[in-house]
Amino acid sequence: EGAPVSTLMEHYMLDTMLDLAGFGEGEGQMTTGSSNGNMIAMLAARNQAIETGKEQGLFGHSPLLAFVSADAHYSLDKAANILGLGTHNLVKVPVDEHGRMQPQALERLLQQHSQNGKIPFFVCATLGTTVRGAYDSLPPLVELREKYGFWLHGDGAWGGAALLDDELKKHFLPGIEQLDSFTWDFHKMAGTNLMCNVLLFNHHRGTLRCVCSAGEHSYLFREEDKNAELDMGTASLQCGRRVDSLKWFLDWKFFGKKGLAERIRHYLALSEYAEQVVHGIPELEMTVPRESFNVCFHFRTPENIPANEFNLELRNRLFKQGISLVGIAYIEEKLTLRLLITHPDYSRADVDSFFSNLVAAGKELMHEHLQG
Amino acid sequence: EGAPVSTLMEHYMLDTMLDLAGFGEGEGQMTTGSSNGNMIAMLAARNQAIETGKEQGLFGHSPLLAFVSADAHYSLDKAANILGLGTHNLVKVPVDEHGRMQPQALERLLQQHSQNGKIPFFVCATLGTTVRGAYDSLPPLVELREKYGFWLHGDGAWGGAALLDDELKKHFLPGIEQLDSFTWDFHKMAGTNLMCNVLLFNHHRGTLRCVCSAGEHSYLFREEDKNAELDMGTASLQCGRRVDSLKWFLDWKFFGKKGLAERIRHYLALSEYAEQVVHGIPELEMTVPRESFNVCFHFRTPENIPANEFNLELRNRLFKQGISLVGIAYIEEKLTLRLLITHPDYSRADVDSFFSNLVAAGKELMHEHLQG
The missing domain is CATH 3.40.640.10 (Type I PLP-dependent aspartate aminotransferase-like (Major domain))
Incomplete structure (x- = not known):
């Protein structure tokens, strides 16, 4: 009413x-x-x-x-x-x-x-x-x-x-x-x-x-x-x-089912690409194979450096330096970094720069660990 | 986070x-x-x-x-x-x-x-x-x-x-x-x-x-x-x-406790005034005395016109003619019109015009009933 x-x-x-x-x-x-x-x-x-x-x-x-x-x-x-x-x-x-x-x-x-x-x-x-x-x-x-x-x-x-x-x-x-x-x-x-x-x-x-x-x-x-x-x-x-239905209705009318479907396919294609990028970087490893839209990976560590602590530290450093805020989670007690892409303007170039920043910070952190 | x-x-x-x-x-x-x-x-x-x-x-x-x-x-x-x-x-x-x-x-x-x-x-x-x-x-x-x-x-x-x-x-x-x-x-x-x-x-x-x-x-x-x-x-x-806290925080900082308190007192004063207005109009009656901010009243009807149906009809007419949308409710099976004032710019003049429109529409409707 x-x-x-x-x-x-x-x-x-x-x-x-x-x-x-x-x-x-x-x-x-x-x-x-x-x-x-x-x-x-x-x-x-x-x-x-x-x-x-x-x-x-x-x-x-x-x-x-x-x-x-x-x-x-x-x-x-x-x-x-x-x-x-x-x-x-x-x-x-x-x-x-x-x-x-x-x-x-x-x-x-x-x-x-x-x-x-x-x-x-x-x-x-x-x-x-x-x-x-x-x-x-x-x-x-x-x-x-x-x-x-x-x-x-x-x-x-x-x-x-x-x-x-x-x-x-x-x-x-x-x-x-x-x-x-x-x-x-x-x-x-x-x-x-x-x-x-x-x-x-x-x-x-x-x-x-x-x-x-x-x-x-x-x-x-x-x-x-x-x-x-x-x-x-x-x-x-x-x-x-x-009145949540208004924005929903307008999004639907503006983008249409087709436009939104393209968006979702775009996200899936980018996560496929991100998985390939991870495979191509020796410092990184997929924690588990990709099932759909989620890319779960971590930075490889030598045996004497605990992997979970290192990846958590890496993640916090990226956050504090204002580079990126990456999701983390545990898969069978193994800490994983979790990339979820949900911005329509995100591109392959963004995926590339995300990983190159992450790897650079990871190498730096590894260097400190090995020296300290 | x-x-x-x-x-x-x-x-x-x-x-x-x-x-x-x-x-x-x-x-x-x-x-x-x-x-x-x-x-x-x-x-x-x-x-x-x-x-x-x-x-x-x-x-x-x-x-x-x-x-x-x-x-x-x-x-x-x-x-x-x-x-x-x-x-x-x-x-x-x-x-x-x-x-x-x-x-x-x-x-x-x-x-x-x-x-x-x-x-x-x-x-x-x-x-x-x-x-x-x-x-x-x-x-x-x-x-x-x-x-x-x-x-x-x-x-x-x-x-x-x-x-x-x-x-x-x-x-x-x-x-x-x-x-x-x-x-x-x-x-x-x-x-x-x-x-x-x-x-x-x-x-x-x-x-x-x-x-x-x-x-x-x-x-x-x-x-x-x-x-x-x-x-x-x-x-x-x-x-x-x-992020609902943002608007809340800003309202609080902009209006302050004092400003918001004035607003609430203003609403209470207006509902006191509205009750007086109802008392002053012979066609209207308070359904129950006012307890606080709610003004519960109805249009008086002669014995041969059922009060609830009449007031519901009046209320729907006001809505359809785009004059006002008044809340209704039942108090011990008696339909009551329910005035709640929650807009900071609402004034005594608005209360006056609300009631005069309502009484005019009510008289018109009553006329139709008595003729029909």
Whole structure:
């Protein structure tokens, strides 16, 4: 009611996103970020698993179990805490050498826990893990869902942007149309200003309202309203909201699906190039092979210099000297430098100068270490 | 790490707000709105009440009970759903003729439910109810807390702005420094752009981090970091965030506490004036006496014209003719028009013209009704 035009823009964009994902008879919503999107999906699954959950709470019910890969984002842990499920009831499934959830391991864990009287209700596939950029494979998870009947959610916060390009979608997201829900951030690779997250539900029209709505709110929402169907307020966990749909709609109209798809392909091409550059520099080494958009590498160190400390020092020096702020993370306790390219004007020349600056600083630091 | 200056601004503003509220050794955070602030406060109370709640969830535990006034905001119902407590475990305490929670009724309900094996853990005082603008009286609730040991939260989403003026604070918020937590929206009366909500904890340093943090997030937050204490990421439920502290800090520096206090006093004076105007117009009537900033009135109707339908029609006509968009709400099933003044340039002349337009449209509509 307060912003009718932007509400129509939001509907238009959400419908467009549902089409892209291949979700039939679905619905969507803009949230405050994928952390929030993941939580709402888990909430919907929880209230579906425990029919009385919304009114009576979880007290006295058999424990529910959620499953994610060991490399999933920490927002899933937060969601398990917030929703009253408990972080110990979020089971971490081992990943394979590519950083993808192992379906066989998932099935073993599903069987094992079901025997203990716990109820598996939710599996989250990470579509583009935070550190390595790995995409969990969906078809085997869809198969397991047939057997175990859980809610299958896709966290595409980072990697979901592959949806914008038909080829990348086929390559990275096969089976996405089978998910029960999917969330991704338009403010990451797609470049819209913060915040711009979208959460999509498949074959679940009305679920959002049912899950999120509660309490007496007739000062805002009234059934006599002819446009109640269009009003998105009762389906949101927020009360007041920024008009985030405007910038999203304008970006979409200005760049178009094609323009944004080119952007994503450009990022992928640059990360392929960056991997080649790393291979060509003797001082550097890929920490793990590149899975998608993430380039995880480190500076090689001789045996007498601890690699993690050295790379951390190198990274801090680059930051303090105002040269660059590189992401770092740990892969199996090994510190890795993590290059993610998300600026549309970034070019091969920028990749070159990033690495040559880094190598120069690294050599200098190595020199100091060997002398000191 | 990504925005060090705005992090310092946020710390500065939160410390200032803690001082204003009289919270010693407290901590604060910016959230996505009071709906979110209320939920996080309830989450903190829940995890304090059930020590194993964060890890094990609520399964198998005796039901917890939260209490709010019957006029509290619907976000509390949502929070009870999200947190796994169940909306039926949110008890609505009757209000007195001013729209304030009745402490005697609260005590009766506390006793009654404790006997049934349920555990009261959270009471939320509404400080400025959405519809009537009533402030629950804090001292009797503080007394009950001594006896029953619950977490006492204050929802000042709307009315919390009274904090900015020492006299209004004394009048509307006596005892606020005794609360366990308090949330209010700087984007409402105080006028900062959406979103700008603050959640404050009293005597609870470290609680936010303990409550909200979960999972492996070393790609962002690392203990070797000397400034880990300053980093607010692990205490937030969001991962990426907008730099909301900048606009807040600048508003504070530009207008100052004094300037903002004047603004709030100006709103109060205008609503006093609006009430007088209503009293002076025979066609209008106050639905209930004014409690604070909210002016709840309606157009009088003869017995043969249903008051609610008429006022709704009047309100829609004003909207469609582009004259004004007036809030409406129900007080004991009686539809009321609800004037809230939150623009700093609004003057007595604006109040006059608002009412004269409304009365003109109302007379016209009445004429049509009596003829038709």
